[in-house]
Amino acid sequence: MRTFRIGGVHPPENKLSAGQIIEEIGLPKQVIIPLAQNLGAPSTAIVNKGDEVKVGTIIGRSSGFVSSNLHSSVSGKVAKVDQSLDASGYRRPSVFIDVIGDEWEESIDRSTNLKNECDLSAEEILKKIGEFGIVGLGGATFPTQVKLMPLPGKKAEILIINAVECEPYLTSDHALMMEKSDEIMVGIQILMKAINVTRTVIGIENNKPDAIVLMTQKALKYKGVEVMQLKVQYPQGGEKQLIDAVIRRQVPNGALPIATGAIVQNVATAFAVYEAIQKNKPLIDRVVTVTGKSIVKPSNYKARIGIPMQMLMDAAGGLPEDTGKIISGGPMMGKAIVSLDIPVVKGTSGILVLPDFESQRAKMKNCIRCSKCVSVCPMGLEPYLLGSIGEMQLWDRAEKEDVMNCIECGCCSYTCPSGRPLVDFIRLGKTKVSAIIRARK
Amino acid sequence: MNVILISVILLAVVGGVSALILYFVAQKFHVLEDARIDVVQEILPAANCGGCGYPGCRGFAEACVKADTLEGLYCPVGGSEVMSKVGSILGREAAQTVPMVAVVRCQGDCDKRPQTNEYDGPTNCSIATSLYGGDTDCSYGCLGHGDCVVVCGFDAIKMNPETRLPEVDEDKCTGCNACVKACPKVIIELRKKGPRSRRIYVGCVSKDKGAQTKNACAVGCIGCSKCFKVCEFDAITITNNLAYIDPNKCKLCRKCPEVCPTNAIVELNCPPRKKKEEDVISND
Numbered sequence: 275m276r277t278f279r280i281g282g283v284h285p286p287e288n289k290l291s292a293g294q295i296i297e298e299i300g301l302p303k304q305v306i307i308p309l310a311q312n313l314g315a316p317s318t319a320i321v322n323k324g325d326e327v328k329v330g331t332i333i334g335r336s337s338g339f340v341s342s343n344l345h346s347s348v349s350g351k352v353a354k355v356d357q358s359l360d361a362s363g364y365r366r367p368s369v370f371i372d373v374i375g376d377e378w379e380e381s382i383d384r385s386t387n388l389k390n391e392c393d394l395s396a397e398e399i400l401k402k403i404g405e406f407g408i409v410g411l412g413g414a415t416f417p418t419q420v421k422l423m424p425l426p427g428k429k430a431e432i433l434i435i436n437a438v439e440c441e442p443y444l445t446s447d448h449a450l451m452m453e454k455s456d457e458i459m460v461g462i463q464i465l466m467k468a469i470n471v472t473r474t475v476i477g478i479e480n481n482k483p484d485a486i487v488l489m490t491q492k493a494l495k496y497k498g499v500e501v502m503q504l505k506v507q508y509p510q511g512g513e514k515q516l517i518d519a520v521i522r523r524q525v526p527n528g529a530l531p532i533a534t535g536a537i538v539q540n541v542a543t544a545f546a547v548y549e550a551i552q553k554n555k556p557l558i559d560r561v562v563t564v565t566g567k568s569i570v571k572p573s574n575y576k577a578r579i580g581i582p583m584q585m586l587m588d589a590a591g592g593l594p595e596d597t598g599k600i601i602s603g604g605p606m607m608g609k610a611i612v613s614l615d616i617p618v619v620k621g622t623s624g625i626l627v628l629p630d631f632e633s634q635r636a637k638m639k640n641c642i643r644c645s646k647c648v649s650v651c652p653m654g655l656e657p658y659l660l661g662s663i664g665e666m667q668l669w670d671r672a673e674k675e676d677v678m679n680c681i682e683c684g685c686c687s688y689t690c691p692s693g694r695p696l697v698d699f700i701r702l703g704k705t706k707v708s709a710i711i712r713a714r715k
Numbered sequence: 716m717n718v719i720l721i722s723v724i725l726l727a728v729v730g731g732v733s734a735l736i737l738y739f740v741a742q743k744f745h746v747l748e749d750a751r752i753d754v755v756q757e758i759l760p761a762a763n764c765g766g767c768g769y770p771g772c773r774g775f776a777e778a779c780v781k782a783d784t785l786e787g788l789y790c791p792v793g794g795s796e797v798m799s800k801v802g803s804i805l806g807r808e809a810a811q812t813v814p815m816v817a818v819v820r821c822q823g824d825c826d827k828r829p830q831t832n833e834y835d836g837p838t839n840c841s842i843a844t845s846l847y848g849g850d851t852d853c854s855y856g857c858l859g860h861g862d863c864v865v866v867c868g869f870d871a872i873k874m875n876p877e878t879r880l881p882e883v884d885e886d887k888c889t890g891c892n893a894c895v896k897a898c899p900k901v902i903i904e905l906r907k908k909g910p911r912s913r914r915i916y917v918g919c920v921s922k923d924k925g926a927q928t929k930n931a932c933a934v935g936c937i938g939c940s941k942c943f944k945v946c947e948f949d950a951i952t953i954t955n956n957l958a959y960i961d962p963n964k965c966k967l968c969r970k971c972p973e974v975c976p977t978n979a980i981v982e983l984n985c986p987p988r989k990k991k992e993e994d995v996i997s998n999d
Contacts, residue, residue: 357924363848365923612832612847635835695837702842 275480277505278515279522281652283685284507285606287481291445291565291572296453298576299589301373305348305580306358306617307333308368312409313416314340319369325352330379330556333369336404342417343407345556347578350374361602361619363612371580381554388456389552392464399468399551406550407557407620412436412511412540413603415621418547422468422537430469431535434520435462435476435544437485438504438511441604444624446561447541449574451478451485454545455492461548462499469537474499475520476541479506508606509683513538515652527679562586562618566627568594577618583625584614598633601626606684636693647686647696653679657686657696664699669710672703678711680704751804752776758800759790764868766791766891785809792869792889815890815905817872817883821857822918822981824878828853828932844899852931855921857881857902863894885912907962911984915960915967917942918981922955929977936979942971 310316317334327333327346334344350373357365378384394402404419424430435458439447451458462474476493478486480503493499504510504519514525516538523534531538539547542561549555558579565572570591577586583602587593593600593614601608603623647657655676663672677700686696755776762772767790769775779788785807790797794814802809828851834843840862848854859879863872871887872894874880881894885908895903902920917936921928925937938956950964951971960971960980969988972980 362846364854365927609846638837695842698837698839698842698846701845702839705841705845 275503275505276519277507278510278518278652280518280654281650281685282507282509282515283650283688285442285688287506288442288565288567289445289448289481290443290567290569291563291574292448292482293484294445294449294573296449296561296574296576297589299578299581299585301348301376301578302581302585303373304353305371305373305578306368306582307344307347307371307580308358308360308366308617308619309334309344310360310366311344311415311579311620312340312342313414314338314342314420316367317342317344319355319367321352321355321369323352323354326350327352327371328377328379330382330554330558332407332556333371336417340417340420342409343405343556344369345407345558346371347558347580348373349377359613359616361609361611361616368617379554383553383555388460390460392460392467392551394467394551396468396470399464402551403468403547406555408543408546408550409557409620410540411542411546411560411620411623413607413621413623415619418539418543421539422465424469425530425532428530428532429535430471430532430537431473432521432537433462433466433469433471433474434516434536434538435474435541436511436513436516436538437476437478437482437489437541438516439482440479440506440508440511441606441608441623442508443565443626444563444604445565446563446574446623448482448485449563450542450545450561451482451489455488457548458489458541458544459492459496459499460552461544461546463496464547464551465539465544466498471537472498476501477504477510477516477520478502479504479510481506509652509681509685512652512681512683514681527676557620560618560620560622562622563624563626564590565624566594566629567632568596568629569627570594577622579620580617582615582617583611583622586618586625587614587627594627594629596629596631597627598630599628601628606688607682635695638694639692641692641694644691646689646691650685650689652683652685653681655680657700658694660703661686661694661696661699664703667706669703669706673707673710677703677707749780751780754804755779755801758793758797758804760792760797762792762868762889762891764792764889764891764893766889766893779805783807791815791891794889814908816885816888816908816912816914817890817894817903818906818914818916818981818983819857819881819883819903820916820918820920821855821880821900821902822934822979823851823853823856823932824880827934828856834858840897841899853921853923853928853935855900855902855919855923856932856935857900862897862899863903866893866897868893909962909967913967913985914962914981914983915965915969915972915985916962916981916983917958917960917979919979920957922957924956928956934977934979937977939976941974941976942980945970945974 315338318337321333328349331346333346336343350371353370353372358368360366400419408418409415490501513531517534517536525531546557562575562577564586599610602611641658680700684697759772767775795811798809830850832850834850838860840858840860843858849858861874863881869887871884872881875882919936921935928935928937940953943951948964948966950961952959972982
């Protein structure tokens with residue numbers, strides 16, 4: 275069975291919420307929709323206090339090339355456009371909407387029947403994806419239309435659908451595949467048309483045998499789509515790692531993944547594309563896993579963008595007493611959050627609650643040069659070295675050691691027997707070096 | 716005997732030829748260095764702090780000698796005294812610059828700015844900033860991990876373990892700007908040392924709205940603009956819910972600290988205020 279060739283770790287999978295159906299979460303009294311929900315420039319608010327909006331009404335316009343539209347996830351009245359706390363505890367501009375009823379825009383097709391045909395041309399599909407605010411739902415939230423856009427001199431040969439879900443605990447993509455396999459397949463057909471390729475590989479790790487069987491069955495009906503079973507290995511869901519696992523090509527240093535001829539899209543993004551193109555539904559909700567060993571009922575929820583995380587936690591049985599850390603995302607790359615009042619955003623794939631004893635970081639000791647971090651680094655870097663370089667603030671050296679290639683997967687910190695916060699220092703190095711590179715231009 | 720003679724002659728010839736080659740190479744590639752560079756370097760404090768913007772004292776000495784005027788060249792450690800000496804050697808006028816000192820614009824210690832969560836990452840302000848807003852509700856305030864202490868080459872800034880805030884020793888501080896550059900929250904500022912070291916500044920950098928600041932911290936600037944109204948010298952500006960006192964305009968009249976409802980304005984080294992008459996009466 276295939277997997278990527280360099281490095282990687284296999285942490286305990288802990289997919290506690292696997293096999294749970296996707297439950298819909300009700301509406302709160304007020305939603306808070308942050309304007310910065312995509313990678314790149316934040317959207318510009320186009321609504322004001324007192325404006326009435328419906329579900330799917332556009333409230334934020336894309337403000338640059340790498341930017342995205344934003345839509346209301348509820349119907350009601352705009353209470354204010356103001357600062358609100360984001361996941362990292364900083365205040366960012368957001369749109370506050372008081373919920374009144376649940377009235378949808380007329381253009382949105384809310385029926386559940388499958389719509390197969392799509393007569394739009396490639397350009398029209400890209401335009402529509404951009405209009406409906408679709409971003410990569412794997413976590414990076416890169417605007418999808420930008421990623422699909424053809425680059426001069428580069429031709430896509432293959433579409434790779436990322437259904438790996440290599441982060442421990444998370445099951446949102448798995449649940450989506452089990453329930454919306456047909457829609458995902460149509461979404462894939464639309465994506466293939468948009469980038470003009472004839473072959474698609476859906477990469478699924480073999481810890482999801484039911485999804486592999488189901489998707490393989492469905493794929494038989496569609497030309498050019500195949501499912502590839504992959505050996506469980508973290509971070510297989512990383513774009514570069516998945517390309518290596520599926521087509522055995524390495525993305526060259528400093529190049530974009532398209533250099534290998536592959537375009538990677540997340541399986542949830544394919545579903546969002548289906549809804550946007552066939553049902554005229556913007557990206558206003560997503561599947562969120564709420565999980566953790568002490569959670570009463572680990573589950574997958576379909577949550578509207580902007581509802582407070584507290585609602586999801588209540589639905590899953592409330593926040594346990596012994597909670598040490600709440601993490602937005604998975605345990606490897608997710609970020610600890612300081613409050614459950616912050617809203618669910620397009621990039622929220624899960625909420626993970628770690629009990630006290632599991633959440634504390636190990637005490638930092640000296641590097642013993644065991645080179646475990648080097649052997650697990652999926653990018654072939656030397657994390658122990660980059661870590662000390664970051665600690666000593668030698669940014670020129672960090673650039674020479676290719677710090678910018680780090681994908682911050684956390685394998686090095688996970689494996690370090692001395693408990694060194696390698697990723698933290700490397701991330702610091704990346705920030706400083708990218709500032710130096712920008713200043714040079 | 717013969718062998719020794721041949722060896723001596725051979726070595727002498729090789730030595731002579733090498734000396735000739737070295738002589739001509741030295742003539743050809745001779746670098747003319749201004750002798751004044753060494754003299755200037757002697758005067759400089761040899762702290763190599765980089766506060767002047769040049770790589771070390773040698774780099775600064777070279778820059779001084781090369782430049783036509785001493786405008787824009789300033790050694791913060793040596794101050795005006797050293798610069799006038801440099802000026803007299805080079806025969807140029809050195810501008811008189813007031814000595815600067817670093818001030819920490821955050822007073823949110825543990826009592827005044829309650830902790831709302833716990834940070835267990837590396838003890839490093841830059842990393843903490845890249846991860847999240849901080850362990851209090853104020854995302855502008857001091858994180859207390861001491862990046863400024865680490866970079867200070869003069870042992871002038873220390874972390875107070877009780878308040879978890881850095882404190883500047885103004886006798887040691889040279890105004891080299893290293894801590895200002897190191898602070899990821901831009902809390903530290905260089906200000907004029909002031910007459911008799913008296914300084915008045917706003918000890919807060921929070922741009923949050925008044926109510927949010929007030930909830931997070933008891934001594935935060937809430938942007939109420941009372942100080943702005945009481946100031947007779949137009950020294951105070953308020954932008955993004957935050958007051959700023961221009962050190963060039965401030966006359967140290969001490970009216971603004973009096974009206975500040977949150978005590979966010981700091982007056983350093985000022986003599987104790989005279990008791991007002993009513994206070995005296997009520998005390999009796």
